[in-house]
Amino acid sequence: MAAVTYSDGLEVQNGLTKNRPVCIWTSPATMDSADTVDVPTITGRTVYMLAAWDGTTGDAVTATVSSQTITVDAAGGTTDHVYTLMFYYK
Numbered sequence: 881m882a883a884v885t886y887s888d889g890l891e892v893q894n895g896l897t898k899n900r901p902v903c904i905w906t907s908p909a910t911m912d913s914a915d916t917v918d919v920p921t922i923t924g925r926t927v928y929m930l931a932a933w934d935g936t937t938g939d940a941v942t943a944t945v946s947s948q949t950i951t952v953d954a955a956g957g958t959t960d961h962v963y964t965l966m967f968y969y970k
Contacts, residue, residue, distance in 0.1 A: 884915050886920065900970055901969045903967055905917075907964075908962070912961070913959075917949070930968060932952060932963060932965050933963065937958075945967070
């Protein structure tokens with residue numbers, strides 16, 4: 881498990897839905913299953929996952945949040961894949 885730097889990925893959308901910031905972020909192609917990424921902090925807001933996909937295979941994957949850190953949990957122990965994470969702040 882390694883940490884991926886948020887700025888190494890691409891924030892493809894950042895907007896508001898029902899007054900909640902929603903973000904879609906795509907990882908660099910070097911992200912592995914079980915890797916983590918620390919998302920930006922918004923004071924007074926908590927991060928929640930909406931969905932996560934393996935952009936290399938097209939499969940939906942599990943991602944969990946602990947504080948400001950999202951961990952990808954892709955089956956099969958993938959290496960060097962692109963992941964897309966959709967999360968929001970509440």
